[in-house]
Amino acid sequence: MSDPHALLDQLKVAYNNHDHEAMAGLYSDSAILVEPGREVIQSRAAIGAHWADMFGAFPDIRMTYTELRTSETAGMAEGTIEGTQTGVYPTPSGSLLPGTGRTVPFHS
Numbered sequence: 714m715s716d717p718h719a720l721l722d723q724l725k726v727a728y729n730n731h732d733h734e735a736m737a738g739l740y741s742d743s744a745i746l747v748e749p750g751r752e753v754i755q756s757r758a759a760i761g762a763h764w765a766d767m768f769g770a771f772p773d774i775r776m777t778y779t780e781l782r783t784s785e786t787a788g789m790a791e792g793t794i795e796g797t798q799t800g801v802y803p804t805p806s807g808s809l810l811p812g813t814g815r816t817v818p819f820h821s
Contacts, residue, residue, distance in 0.1 A: 717788030721781060725790075728776045731768040737761030751805045766803055770812070771796030794819040 720739060727735035737757050740746070746754040746763065754763050768774065774796025781790050799812040 716783075717786065718781070718783040721778075721783065721788050721790050725776050725778065728764075728774075728794075731772070731774070733761050733764035733768055736764040770798055770800040770802035770810075771817070772799060773797050792821065794821065 724736070724739055727739065737760050740757045740760050742757050744755075744757055744760060746760045748754075754760050774794060776792060776794045778790045778792040780792070782788065795816060795818045797814065797816045798810075799814060801812065802810045804810050
């Protein structure tokens with residue numbers, strides 16, 4: 714079994730390096746990703762493509778943890794993700810939002 718703390722650390726490093734392939738590699742082949750306001754993303758390949766879209770739209774995006782809690786079998790991270798949208802971003806409705814030049818903070 715993987716160490717949840719180590720997995721969360723790997724997630725943050727891959728995210729901040731904008732490495733969608735490393736991000737996808739942290740998910741199982743049958744994983745699902747659920748984000749508010751979006752359709753469920755199913756499969757490692759689809760999740761990797763999602764992160765590639767995110768990193769393309771927000772080329773300076775960074776993740777920081779404000780709280781990290783783990784046990785032997787589970788982990789949770791709370792933090793902030795912030796980036797400037799200079800690239801095209803696919804919206805939940807399927808339309809493409811051109812770069813706005815605005816910095817957008819996400820809290821999770």
